[in-house]
Amino acid sequence: MFTFSISLIALVLGFFIYGKFVEKVFGPEEKRVAPAVRKADGVDYIAMPTWKVFMIQFLNIAGTGPIFGAIMGMWFGPSAYLWIVLGCIFAGATHDYLSGMISMRKGGIGLPDIVGQYLGGSMRKIMLCFAVLLLILVGAVFVSAPASLINNMVVAEGGFDNLLVWICVIFVYYVIATMMPVDKIIGKIYPVFAVSLIFMALALMVVLFTKWPALPEVWDGLDNMGPAIGIQNPEPIFPALFITIACGAISGFHASQSPLMARCMKSEKLGLPVFYGSMITEGIVALIWATVSSWFFYAEGWREVCSPDVIAQFTGQTEKTVTQFFTAPKVVMTVCEGWLGLVGGILAILGVVAAPITSGDTALRSGRLIVADAFHIDQRPVVKRLMVSAPLFAAAIAILVWQMDNPDSFNTIWKYFGWANQTLSVFTLWAITVYLALKRKYFIITMIPAIFMTCVCASFLCVSKDAIGMPAEYGYTIGVAVAIICTVWFSVWYNKKFVTELRTNKYGERIR
Numbered sequence: 001m002f003t004f005s006i007s008l009i010a011l012v013l014g015f016f017i018y019g020k021f022v023e024k025v026f027g028p029e030e031k032r033v034a035p036a037v038r039k040a041d042g043v044d045y046i047a048m049p050t051w052k053v054f055m056i057q058f059l060n061i062a063g064t065g066p067i068f069g070a071i072m073g074m075w076f077g078p079s080a081y082l083w084i085v086l087g088c089i090f091a092g093a094t095h096d097y098l099s100g101m102i103s104m105r106k107g108g109i110g111l112p113d114i115v116g117q118y119l120g121g122s123m124r125k126i127m128l129c130f131a132v133l134l135l136i137l138v139g140a141v142f143v144s145a146p147a148s149l150i151n152n153m154v155v156a157e158g159g160f161d162n163l164l165v166w167i168c169v170i171f172v173y174y175v176i177a178t179m180m181p182v183d184k185i186i187g188k189i190y191p192v193f194a195v196s197l198i199f200m201a202l203a204l205m206v207v208l209f210t211k212w213p214a215l216p217e218v219w220d221g222l223d224n225m226g227p228a229i230g231i232q233n234p235e236p237i238f239p240a241l242f243i244t245i246a247c248g249a250i251s252g253f254h255a256s257q258s259p260l261m262a263r264c265m266k267s268e269k270l271g272l273p274v275f276y277g278s279m280i281t282e283g284i285v286a287l288i289w290a291t292v293s294s295w296f297f298y299a300e301g302w303r304e305v306c307s308p309d310v311i312a313q314f315t316g317q318t319e320k321t322v323t324q325f326f327t328a329p330k331v332v333m334t335v336c337e338g339w340l341g342l343v344g345g346i347l348a349i350l351g352v353v354a355a356p357i358t359s360g361d362t363a364l365r366s367g368r369l370i371v372a373d374a375f376h377i378d379q380r381p382v383v384k385r386l387m388v389s390a391p392l393f394a395a396a397i398a399i400l401v402w403q404m405d406n407p408d409s410f411n412t413i414w415k416y417f418g419w420a421n422q423t424l425s426v427f428t429l430w431a432i433t434v435y436l437a438l439k440r441k442y443f444i445i446t447m448i449p450a451i452f453m454t455c456v457c458a459s460f461l462c463v464s465k466d467a468i469g470m471p472a473e474y475g476y477t478i479g480v481a482v483a484i485i486c487t488v489w490f491s492v493w494y495n496k497k498f499v500t501e502l503r504t505n506k507y508g509e510r511i512r
Helices: 002-016 018-026 050-062 065-076 079-105 111-119 121-156 163-179 186-211 237-244 253-262 268-297 308-315 328-374 382-405 409-438 444-463 472-502
Strands: none
Touching (some): 002 018, 002 079, 002 268, 018 079, 018 268, 050 065, 050 253, 050 328, 065 079, 065 237, 065 268, 065 328, 079 111, 079 237, 079 253, 079 268, 079 409, 079 444, 111 328, 111 409, 121 163, 121 253, 163 328, 163 382, 186 268, 186 328, 237 409, 237 444, 253 268, 253 409, 328 382, 409 444, 409 472, 444 472
């Protein structure tokens, strides 16, 4: 609990100290007319109250990410605390703030346009396809997962078993939310769900401090503790931990969501609480659930909150380890109901059902905006919104049909989603680094995270058993080599762009 307490203080201080520094580096201009005012269209560009923008941004980027990711990430041990704190302050919140502010400064442009402007037209096309595909994938995954959870809960209460009905209900909501103006549905229900997630996390934090359980601390060692809770042949901490915990530390998906709120903010000065602040809040949520997971598994807290029937059921299934039996959604439901009672059960349902649904609808909405921006399609007419959205819906439906025909397809899709998500952050961080360099600003704040995440993603693709699965020494070598190549590429560009300029006078003559 000492590591948890120190980490919590560090995240709060990170907002007030490093967040202010990052804001100073960017230099928001309070008098600049915001896109929400200058380009107001009543659909996507709508000025909304700051508190509401913050809540929507928080739920957009959170969903179940900081809950499920933190639970599974803590299986690696206390090293997860370091990644959540350092990753959130120096990488994730910085990534979210600067990508959102660049979007706002550029009139609310989407992520592919940001990448295209600073990494080149070819990269823009790659990013356009990559981002849209990822957003469709998110939309499809976040239909089937919550639909399955709802169906299981209904069946458990003696209701009818019909997964297809719940899939249709959720997808109909997606269509409506994607098409409607941002302030009509998203602006009204997202703040409620965001408050629920925050309240659930704070309530669990109070219980943690009340119990003050004896948990593994950082100074006890940073070795992989997976085998201690029955994980056979665990993935190496590097790079698997940095892929598993994404939303609680850094997530490329956030950069696709930030432009949604960049089109709704009234002033650039609001970027710090909205973009940087929402990521720090997400980091706190991840920190709480990581600690809950540590108590649940390493201190065998599951014996305290589980009913005798569940304990007997688990002990009777010797072929399943504790982490296989108590999946992340089951941990959420069990702990919330055990610690918070009826209210906790309701909050858990919101956390494992409503949260992914809200991530899915904004993912498809982001996809609509990205495609519309790419082809310069006005989104004020409903017909044109439908024209852009229809192919996205069709693609999501195709994935859903494939999932229903292949029961194991969800795991197949999800195992690559984490890598794709972090790869998206790599593109974003390098684009932001170029932007800061062009503006003669302190670009090292994003260059270091960009180099690190480049190494992480390249290494994971090489060494993970779910990917190429080559020997670690070869995979790490390739990961480092890719990071070095990207760094050299940037250094050559920077030298050509600026060092040569500095050695040239106003007449274009070389200065010795």
